[in-house]
Amino acid sequence: MALALVPQPPLDGWLDELDGQISRAPNFFQGRPVVLDVTFLPKNDPDLALLAGKFAARNIRLLGIEGTEPNFSPPPSWNWPPLLSGGRPVGVSEVPEEKPAAEPPSLMREENVRSGQSVSFPKGDVTIIGSVASGAEVIAGGSIHIYGALRGRAIAGVMGDSKARIFCRKLEAELIAIDGLYKTAEDMPANMRGKSAKISLDGDKILIAPLD
Amino acid sequence: MSKVLVVTSGKGGVGKTTSTAALGAALALAGQKVVVVDFDVGLRNLDLVMGAERRVVYDLINVVNGDAKLAQALIRDKRNDNLSLLAASQTRDKDALTSEGVAMVIEQLREKFDWVICDSPAGIEKGALLAMYHADLAVVVTNPEVSSVRDSDRIIGMLDSKTAKAERGDKMEKVLLLTRYDQVRAARGEMLKVEDVLEILSIPLLGIVPESEEVLRASNLGSPIVLSNPASAPARAYADAVRRLQGETVPMNIPVDRKGIFAKLMSWRVA
Numbered sequence: 001m002a003l004a005l006v007p008q009p010p011l012d013g014w015l016d017e018l019d020g021q022i023s024r025a026p027n028f029f030q031g032r033p034v035v036l037d038v039t040f041l042p043k044n045d046p047d048l049a050l051l052a053g054k055f056a057a058r059n060i061r062l063l064g065i066e067g068t069e070p071n072f073s074p075p076p077s078w079n080w081p082p083l084l085s086g087g088r089p090v091g092v093s094e095v096p097e098e099k100p101a102a103e104p105p106s107l108m109r110e111e112n113v114r115s116g117q118s119v120s121f122p123k124g125d126v127t128i129i130g131s132v133a134s135g136a137e138v139i140a141g142g143s144i145h146i147y148g149a150l151r152g153r154a155i156a157g158v159m160g161d162s163k164a165r166i167f168c169r170k171l172e173a174e175l176i177a178i179d180g181l182y183k184t185a186e187d188m189p190a191n192m193r194g195k196s197a198k199i200s201l202d203g204d205k206i207l208i209a210p211l212d
Numbered sequence: 213m214s215k216v217l218v219v220t221s222g223k224g225g226v227g228k229t230t231s232t233a234a235l236g237a238a239l240a241l242a243g244q245k246v247v248v249v250d251f252d253v254g255l256r257n258l259d260l261v262m263g264a265e266r267r268v269v270y271d272l273i274n275v276v277n278g279d280a281k282l283a284q285a286l287i288r289d290k291r292n293d294n295l296s297l298l299a300a301s302q303t304r305d306k307d308a309l310t311s312e313g314v315a316m317v318i319e320q321l322r323e324k325f326d327w328v329i330c331d332s333p334a335g336i337e338k339g340a341l342l343a344m345y346h347a348d349l350a351v352v353v354t355n356p357e358v359s360s361v362r363d364s365d366r367i368i369g370m371l372d373s374k375t376a377k378a379e380r381g382d383k384m385e386k387v388l389l390l391t392r393y394d395q396v397r398a399a400r401g402e403m404l405k406v407e408d409v410l411e412i413l414s415i416p417l418l419g420i421v422p423e424s425e426e427v428l429r430a431s432n433l434g435s436p437i438v439l440s441n442p443a444s445a446p447a448r449a450y451a452d453a454v455r456r457l458q459g460e461t462v463p464m465n466i467p468v469d470r471k472g473i474f475a476k477l478m479s480w481r482v483a
Binding site: 114115134135136 | 414
């Protein structure tokens with residue numbers, strides 16, 4: 001996906017706004033392909049010739065131009081590669097059917113997470129077939145499933161997923177967290193200790209409920 | 213086929229050195245050729261527990277550095293010919309150990325002995341890592357108390373990732389030796405029960421060594437307990453553990469000290 005920039009006259013004012021945006025998020029355009037949409041710019045705007053240089057000065061890399069007449073050719077000062085011309089139209093080519101989206105990424109571990117070990121998977125869910133020891137931690141971008149006892153830390157939804165959940169067969173956790181909200185062992189309901197549990201977020205409250 | 217065994221725990225004071233001496237002596241009594249190696253450079257104790265502190269001339273570091281030949285540094289036990297000791301250096305620290313040097317020493321010991329038992333220092337630093345690196349089998353010594361169990365769990369994680377076996381992609385064999393176990397206190401809930409420890413650590417049980425004053429007496433005598441007092445409860449527990457190490461199936465029980473009628477009726481208490 002490319003980002004489209006749509007300059008509007010007067011160009012100076014628009015560039016000021018752009019600079020404001022860059023100062024708030026300096027890395028926003030870094031390495032990002034940008035398409036220039038010139039729909040709103042008059043074809044004979046004298047500033048058009050300088051535009052490419054202004055983007056280059058702001059470290060914005062232009063990938064393409066949109067919103068132009070078919071016979072538009074960029075001003076020579078843009079240093080734009082020559083347009084393809086004289087091609088022949090071909091029939092609509094068969095677009096290969098898009099593959100079904102890959103399974104949501106998840107990490108599976110078939111052994112205990114021992115004290116001092118850390119299993120981290122910011123891209124998605126983590127499943128542990130075993131226990132998570134006291135002093136061990138599991139960190140997931142998505143949900144955490146533990147088919148044993150949770151005695152260490154489980155930190156779910158680290159990339160800001162408030163829908164992430166934590167499941168475990170035996171809740172003896174030192175700390176649980178979802179989307180930055182956490183609860184330590186001290187604040188967990190005593191009647192849930194040692195029980196199988198599902199843990200979710202309701203607004204800014206952590207809910208611990210029995211699994212069975 | 214010789215076996216390299218590391219006795220390790222993470223936590224200090226749980227009975228690694230006592231267990232190293234006892235397991236080594238029990239294996240030697242069973243006719244195996246055994247060497248016990250002290251990896252606790254700078255804080256050596258195994259020589260004391262083995263009663264060989266006055267016979268140490270060369271040590272592990274001397275051999276690692278090539279200052280002495282292995283044969284010069286090995287101290288043969290006076291009570292049992294099958295048993296030898298390779299002491300640690302008390303004047304150096306763990307940085308004096310090099311992985312190449314340790315590899316060379318272990319390789320030479322493998323040729324001479326049936327069992328090479330490495331007494332690991334406490335902690336998870338270089339000394340402990342080098343002690344476990346070449347092991348074929350790990351005996352994890354744990355007391356029935358939460359901090360010891362958690363430290364053992366940490367060590368098990370390292371045994372599974374930081375040893376030569378793990379680096380080759382093999383599974384490290386690990387067994388649990390539960391020491392200083394007091395059945396009465398466990399029943400009262402003052403100590404973790406055997407089942408609790410096994411559930412947390414989930415490795416096979418090698419043996420349960422009961423808490424006993426005989427252990428301290430043996431240490432002070434400078435004799436492994438299986439030699440100094442073979443009838444005592446801890447000695448029988450170590451003997452059973454060694455039979456299991458050799459592949460025998462021995463029912464798991466917790467030996468108790470046989471006391472006379474007088475001792476049963478009354479005992480000395482402090483205050």
